[in-house]
Amino acid sequence: MNARIKAIDWERVAAELDGHGYSTVGQVLDAAQCAELVALYPERARFRSRVVMERLRFGAGEYKYFARPLPAIVQELRVALYRRLAPIANRWAERLDGKSPYPPSLASFLGVCHARGQTKPTPLLLRYDAGGYNCLHQDIYGEIVFPLQFTCLLSTPGTDYTGGEFILVEQRPRAQSRGEAIALGQGEGIVFPNRYRPVAGARGDYRVNVRHGVSTIRSGTRYALGIIFHDAK
DSSP, X not given: OHHHHHHSOHHHHHHHHHHHSOEEEEEOSOHHHHHHHHHTTTOGGGEEEEEEHHHHTSEESEEXXXXXXXXXXHHHHHHHHHHHHHHHHHHHHHHHHSOOOOOSSHHHHXXXXXXXXXXXXXOEEEEEETTOEXXXXXXXXXXXXXXXXXXXXXXXBTTTEEEOOXXXXXXXXXXXXXXXXXXXXXXXXXXXXSSEEEEEETTEEEEEEEEEEEOOEEEEEEEEEEEOSSOBO
């Protein structure tokens, strides 16, 4: 796990996040690890909450937030990814606010969250069956927000399901929205903004609002792992 994260070209990731608003990082989980996570989905005790999207008009499908202790795979990914992403997050914060608010370790960052009453873990598993989709949204659970997050596809496109591309839409001031549809393979991950990203303009950097979702699944079942770095109230 850590070897795969270390092997990622993080300079490329940072450049792509700056230039395009997202970066695909290749395969971070193998097929056995993906299957292990999918097999947890029916185990009620492993999760603190289940959300049926239709009830809240979030889309069609469902997702479950892990309870503590997080599965080892998820915890290792969350810790390793945060360490690599914190410098990018701080650079973005400096460009927009002149601050560097994100400590170098996940444990320290979660301490900040917990001091503000954000104590519930936010990594989650998502499941969509045929006809399912996820509306464009942002995952903000309190005052403390880490500006980047991560999704890993656990199913095999074309075999387990069809459709279901990962969708990113950004809205620049006084401009029409721009969308990206990103196809991932099993075990492959993507890093993207949680809420906004800095873009260089004629008068300095400005915020571009970003939302994400999933296009309609045409057949089969799609599972994915989401890793959000801030905890929730």
